Amino acid sequence: MKILVISGGDLEKGSIKYRIAQYTDFLEANGLKLDFVKRSEIDRSFIPKLKMYDVVFNQRCLIRASLARKIIANSRRLVFDFDDAIYTRPGKPHFWLTSLRVKRRLRIWIQGADVVTTANHFLAAYAGKYSSCVKVIPNAVDLETWKPATRERGETVTIGWAGAPVNIPNIERLEPVLSELLSKYPFLKLAVFSGKRPNLKCPFDYYSFEPGKEPEFVRSLDIGLLPLVNEEYSKGKSPIKAIQYLACGVPVVGNPIGATKEILNDDNSIAVSSDEEWIAALESLVKDNQRRASMGRAGRAHVERNHNIRLTAKQRLSVFLGTDTACAA
Numbered sequence: 001m002k003i004l005v006i007s008g009g010d011l012e013k014g015s016i017k018y019r020i021a022q023y024t025d026f027l028e029a030n031g032l033k034l035d036f037v038k039r040s041e042i043d044r045s046f047i048p049k050l051k052m053y054d055v056v057f058n059q060r061c062l063i064r065a066s067l068a069r070k071i072i073a074n075s076r077r078l079v080f081d082f083d084d085a086i087y088t089r090p091g092k093p094h095f096w097l098t099s100l101r102v103k104r105r106l107r108i109w110i111q112g113a114d115v116v117t118t119a120n121h122f123l124a125a126y127a128g129k130y131s132s133c134v135k136v137i138p139n140a141v142d143l144e145t146w147k148p149a150t151r152e153r154g155e156t157v158t159i160g161w162a163g164a165p166v167n168i169p170n171i172e173r174l175e176p177v178l179s180e181l182l183s184k185y186p187f188l189k190l191a192v193f194s195g196k197r198p199n200l201k202c203p204f205d206y207y208s209f210e211p212g213k214e215p216e217f218v219r220s221l222d223i224g225l226l227p228l229v230n231e232e233y234s235k236g237k238s239p240i241k242a243i244q245y246l247a248c249g250v251p252v253v254g255n256p257i258g259a260t261k262e263i264l265n266d267d268n269s270i271a272v273s274s275d276e277e278w279i280a281a282l283e284s285l286v287k288d289n290q291r292r293a294s295m296g297r298a299g300r301a302h303v304e305r306n307h308n309i310r311l312t313a314k315q316r317l318s319v320f321l322g323t324d325t326a327c328a329a
Helices: 014-019 021-029 044-052 065-073 096-112 121-127 165-172 175-184 214-219 240-247 258-262 275-286 289-306 309-321
Strands: 002-007 033-038 055-059 078-082 115-118 134-136 157-162 188-194 205-208 223-226 252-254 269-271
Touching: 002 044, 014 021, 014 055, 021 033, 021 309, 044 065, 065 096, 078 096, 115 121, 115 309, 121 134, 121 258, 157 214, 157 275, 165 188, 175 188, 175 275, 188 214, 214 240, 223 240, 223 275, 240 252, 240 289, 252 275, 269 275, 275 289
Parallel strands: 002 033, 002 055, 055 078, 078 115, 115 134, 157 188, 157 223, 188 205, 223 252, 252 269
Antiparallel strands: none
């Protein structure tokens, strides 16, 4: 079986990695060959090539309406996948005309797909307004790569954040909280892993992004930070960082809103909504080794049950083969 994957770009980054690229070896071992094509390479001349493929998998690419309809009409089987609230954007909303165009393009793909796959039930509810066949396939990680550290915990307690440069403002907003805690507890350390150095006045260790280095960084943490903005875009996120923290046995302090609540709970994290709550939550974990360990174990168990790549790989395979007819809105 041949699968055409329409992607936004680099297979090692963001959604495309965790929604499809990381399953390549498993799918090929089960007789499915994946060809990846960038959205920018798709035009009308590509349409005749679609007959070569058994399935077209569009990973959240909102191609213009006229071309989208041709792709849909000429695909034997179409799967549309999205793992963010791509009908909006973070921060300032789209201009109303742009918003209409974006939502129209998304609706065309959702309505035209044989199956729509999403990362969480929040997004599935949106897709369910336009499709009767919506399947939730959670974001997942390889538990052999993302696993708790075997090192002995020392006197130093490390709180940390890992994220893409576009999300740097989220950690920068915590600067007053982090400064207060770092000045109060000499044994406390802050670490950041990103492709861009955040503008923080408080002392911190910065680790520049390198492919393959992130699991080692996350394992070095005692507490993971997940600051999110309470907006529609964030509500649709299933943060892979939260899953990575928990997989490594690292308890999380953050803003569980929308779909994030499907990952974080009272056993594996502490929910906060103000600077005062951030300080209180972090302080409680900084001073309680046993609670950190207990929450870390609960987090690992949650990922094993719900975000294990071995489970989601089988779900993805069944969607491509058309053997999973259980569609949930």
